[in-house]
Structure formats: C-alpha cells, structure tokens
Amino acid sequence: MADWRTDPLVRGIALLDLRPRRVLAAVAAGAATLGSALALAALSAWLITRAWQMPPVLDLSVAVVAVRALGISRGVFRYIERLTTHDTALHGTTAARANIYRRLADGNPAATMGLRRGDLLARTGSDVDTLGDVVVRAIVPIAVAILMAIAAVGILVLISPAAAVVLAAALAVSGIVAPVLAARAAREAEQRAAAARARYSEAAVTALDHATELLVAGRLGDARDRAATAEDEAVRSADRAAIPNGFASAATPLAIGASVLGSLLIGMELYGSGTMSPMALGILVLLPLSAFEATSALPDAAIALGRGRIAARRILAILDEAADVGPGGDCDWAGGGSLTARELRCGRPGGRATAPVDLDLAPGTRIAVVGASGAGKTTLLMTLAGILEPVAGSVRADGLELSRIRADDLRRHIGFFAEDAHLFDTSVLENLRVARGDVDERQARAALVAVGLGEWLAGLPDGLDTSLDGGARALSGGQRRRLLLARALLSPANVLLLDEPTEHLDAGAGANLLRRLLSRDGLSGDTPLVGADRTVVVVTHQLPEDIGVDQVIHVHGAAVENPLPNSAAASSFSDTRGRRWSEVEGHTDT
CATH class of the missing domain: 1.20.1560.10 (ABC transporter type 1, transmembrane domain)
Incomplete structure (x- = not known):
C-alpha cells in the first residue's frame, strides 16, 4: 500500500x-x-x-x-x-x-x-x-x-x-x-x-x-x-x-x-x-x-x-x-585559487556536445568566448560554474572536482550571470542586492556609475529607492544589461562568468565597456571595472580587435577551437601590451 x-x-x-x-x-x-x-x-x-x-x-x-x-x-x-x-x-x-x-x-x-x-x-x-x-x-x-x-x-x-x-x-x-x-x-x-x-x-x-x-x-x-x-x-x-x-x-x-x-x-x-x-x-x-x-x-x-x-x-x-545535487558536495573551498578544465566537453542534456577544450584560469585571468548564437558559449560558462555537469573531461578548482565542493562555497566564489537574468519589480537597490545582500547605497551608486548608469540614476525620482515597475520592462535593453553588469560587479565571486554583458549597446559603448571589463592595469586610460585579482570570462558576439585578453576561445557549432600558441600552423604577433597572440586559420588565441 x-x-x-x-x-x-x-x-x-x-x-x-x-x-x-x-x-x-x-x-x-x-x-x-x-x-x-x-x-x-x-x-x-x-x-x-x-x-x-x-x-x-x-x-x-x-x-x-x-x-x-x-x-x-x-x-x-x-x-x-x-x-x-x-x-x-x-x-x-x-x-x-x-x-x-x-x-x-x-x-x-x-x-x-x-x-x-x-x-x-x-x-x-x-x-x-x-x-x-x-x-x-x-x-x-x-x-x-x-x-x-x-x-x-x-x-x-x-x-x-x-x-x-x-x-x-x-x-x-x-x-x-x-x-x-x-x-x-x-x-x-x-x-x-x-x-x-x-x-x-x-x-x-x-x-x-x-x-x-x-x-x-x-x-x-x-x-x-x-x-x-x-x-x-x-x-x-x-x-x-x-x-x-x-x-x-x-x-x-x-x-x-x-x-x-x-x-x-x-x-x-x-x-x-x-x-x-x-x-x-x-x-x-x-x-x-x-x-x-x-x-x-x-x-x-x-x-x-x-x-x-x-x-x-x-x-x-x-x-x-x-x-538531487549528485554525489559529493562535502568539501570546503576558500576560493581565490585557480580553475582548470581538461579535455572539457560541454552540452545540455539531450543536446550536442562541444569539442574538447583546455582552460587554465589563474586568479586575474581574462578570457573572451566568441562565436555565433547557439554555438555553445553559454553552455561552456554554465559548465565552468558547476551548473551543468561536463559531458566529458573535468573542471577543477584548486585540484578539487566542482561536484565535490559545497554548493554554498561554489556559488560564493564562482558567479554565473546570465544574459536574461531576472529583474524584480522592486527598487534599484534591492535588485542589486540580489548578488550580495549587504550592498549599501554608496557601493550600489558607485557600481551604477562605473557601468555608465550614473546619469540614468540621477534622473530617477527616488534614486536607488525607485521601484522598477514591471521589472525588466521598466528599462531599455541597454540599461538592463548595464544594471545586470553592476549586479555582477557587486557580487562576492572571485570568478565572474558573464554572458553577453554588452548586448543591446551600440558598438562604441559596448567596445568601451568590454575594454574596461577585461582590463587589469588601465594602461589604455580606461578605469578597470574588475580588480586585478578577480578572474573574468566574457561571452560576446563582437570582440574589439584592440582589446587585450589572455585567451580567446572561438566556439563554432558543436566544436570549440582552442588552438595552442606553439602550433606549427600559427603565425605570432604582439599587441600593444606585449602579450603574445596566435592566429590559426583565421581565429586568434593566446
């Protein structure tokens, strides 16, 4: 019975x-x-x-x-x-x-x-x-x-x-x-x-x-x-x-x-x-x-x-x-270390898997993931964040499999920020506190100004206490992306995995925001958005040619192109910051 x-x-x-x-x-x-x-x-x-x-x-x-x-x-x-x-x-x-x-x-x-x-x-x-x-x-x-x-x-x-x-x-x-x-x-x-x-x-x-x-x-x-x-x-x-x-x-x-x-x-x-x-x-x-x-x-x-x-x-x-969180999940992780992927293949349940990719995300690494829509870029980020299980290969944080790390520690130190993240029908400040509950008004205002929403914030009737009636419908597409980016910047995560943070922005504004997001030293005159000790992985459709990153991963359909810099087919050149780049069959990478 x-x-x-x-x-x-x-x-x-x-x-x-x-x-x-x-x-x-x-x-x-x-x-x-x-x-x-x-x-x-x-x-x-x-x-x-x-x-x-x-x-x-x-x-x-x-x-x-x-x-x-x-x-x-x-x-x-x-x-x-x-x-x-x-x-x-x-x-x-x-x-x-x-x-x-x-x-x-x-x-x-x-x-x-x-x-x-x-x-x-x-x-x-x-x-x-x-x-x-x-x-x-x-x-x-x-x-x-x-x-x-x-x-x-x-x-x-x-x-x-x-x-x-x-x-x-x-x-x-x-x-x-x-x-x-x-x-x-x-x-x-x-x-x-x-x-x-x-x-x-x-x-x-x-x-x-x-x-x-x-x-x-x-x-x-x-x-x-x-x-x-x-x-x-x-x-x-x-x-x-x-x-x-x-x-x-x-x-x-x-x-x-x-x-x-x-x-x-x-x-x-x-x-x-x-x-x-x-x-x-x-x-x-x-x-x-x-x-x-x-x-x-x-x-x-x-x-x-x-x-x-x-x-x-x-x-x-x-x-x-x-x-059903699966086996493991009982190991502590203090964050701040390296994130590595070996022979990693990513895919959603019942979908296609990407080709193997190797990644070494030391603290402060800057990586851009580019490719057409539906190629698997977001799936790669979700796998690195521990949201999706790898189809093959492994993702480790300081030598620990992600599946063995406590969920609270994993989410505290690795933050995945989706392009369609939800904006709630509440105040601007409370929408930012989704990432970190103790964000004060000074921090919130600084983050909004940093992403280019200072003028917008100044025009709000109640400032940070202004309610976003209808959530995302209260903002334009560009304003919504900037607000979501501000939320990501305020998070406590050491590793930021950002999905299309500059979508719906005009080309010039989007390129400038990406430069500041992926910059560590501010040599170009732009103020970096993220501290040099935090890792940033950005998915984008359009990567400016003059931007300096540690690695560019090109995803095409069900294949991930991650060429090695020492490949015999590569022809090397230097950027203005002295980094070594490689070009393999028209696709650049470190």
Missing part, C-alpha cells in the same frame, strides 16, 4: 506551511455559517407549523427573534469565513513561493535549465495559486461538509431514524459519489488544460520579453499568433474540464429531491399513525434542504483536489530535481 505521505498533493500542501490554528478558524467560521442555515431551517419549520396552530403570540416571540438572529448571523459568519479562508490561502501561497525559491536557490542549479521561462513562471505562479485554491475550495469545504452532515443526520435521528438513514444515503450520493465521478471524469481533461496553460504562458512570455527582437526580425506577428492559439486551446481545455463538473453538480439536486420525498413519505406515515407532531414533520421535511448546502460544493472541491495534485506534481518535479 502506498504511503499517503508520498502523494504529490500532500507534499504540495506541505509547501504552504499551513498553520492549524488558521485552518481551524476557517473551518469553525464555515461550520458556524452553515450551522446557522441548518438551525434556521429547523426553527423556521417549527415556527411555520406552530403558527398554523394559532397559539398566543408570546409563545412565538422567542422563535421569531431567533429566526432573525440566525438570518443575520449567517451573513456575518459567511463574511468571517471568507476572510479567514482567503487569509489562510494567501499566507500559504506566500510561504509556498518562499519555500520553492529557497529550495531552488539551495539545490541543483540544473533543475530549471530544461524549462522555458514561461513554463517556470507557470510552475511558480499559477501552479502555486492552484495549490492555494485547494485550501479555499477543498480543505475547508470538505471539513465543513463533514461536520454539517453529522449534525443534520444526528438531528433527524432524534426525530426519525428511518428518515436519518435516507438523508445519510442522499448525502453520500451528493458528497461522495458525485465528487468522485466529477474528479475522475475531469482528471484527463484538466491535465490537457494544465499543459495548454503552460504553452500559453511560454508563448506569451516569449512575445512580451523579446518583442523588440521579434519585431526587427519580422516574427512578432507569428509569436502573437502562437500565443493566441495557445490561449484558445487553454480555454477549450478548461471548458472540456468543466463539462464533467456539470454532470456531477446535477447529482446534488437529485439527491435533495430523493431525500425530501423520502422524508415526506416517512413523516406522513408517522403523522398518520399519531406518533409525530406537525412541528416534527415540518422539521423532517425542511431540514434536508439546508443539509445539502454543504455537500453541493464537494464536486468542485474534488476537481480542485485534482487540479492541485497536477500542479503539485509539476512543482515537485523541479524541486525533486533541485534536491
């Missing part, structure tokens, strides 16, 4: 960090709401039948006041139930996102490498919201329905055990059979809907984030069409998932009718035999109408559980992969 603790939904709900006190408060408010309705139905039935007997008005005064009080309390408790339930769910989704981000940050970085950005956003966004819906639409309604069913059947037992059995059977149909049928019928359709929503998120994010590039390439219309098609498919899938819910919802009215009719027949027989009073008969007939109010929400609760299980499975897929 499978352990219930391994169920994806149970594990997913655990991410919400639900506090029992909050959940119990929501259940209590819901029970009070439907309890008021149940008591109102019973008291109204008694009041109607008792008034038919025309007793003195004073005999009815307490019941009249109680009916009014129950009618008012039902609305009050409903409002309290909504507040407590949604408060619990919102706190839960906030905690879930914090838990997911923490696990992804502390886990295997390769866990999210195979996901497109839109799919990742769907898993951390809408899927987490779906888990929160489980609290509002499933956990609390199911608990309340159980309490109300027990209360309603218990009241009828006191009046007529036979009618109580009929009510219990009808409640079972409405509260168990109908939800099970709805969940089973909707499961397959909902799986298609989740996949369709993920495709829509992926297509929409691609169209929004790369609108400028797509417009220039004449592909923006195609991207929008793909997003619209994916949205239509998501809507159709959601509609298909709603059809079984409609059939299941029809079971509740049928169960209500059967229960009322059964209670009426039993009550008439007892009344005819003189063993039941008119007031008891009225309660017997009208009470089931309120009892089914709780179970009518259970088909939707079952579907919410199914959706939550699918969402939890998608979230846990990346969390489990992030938790």
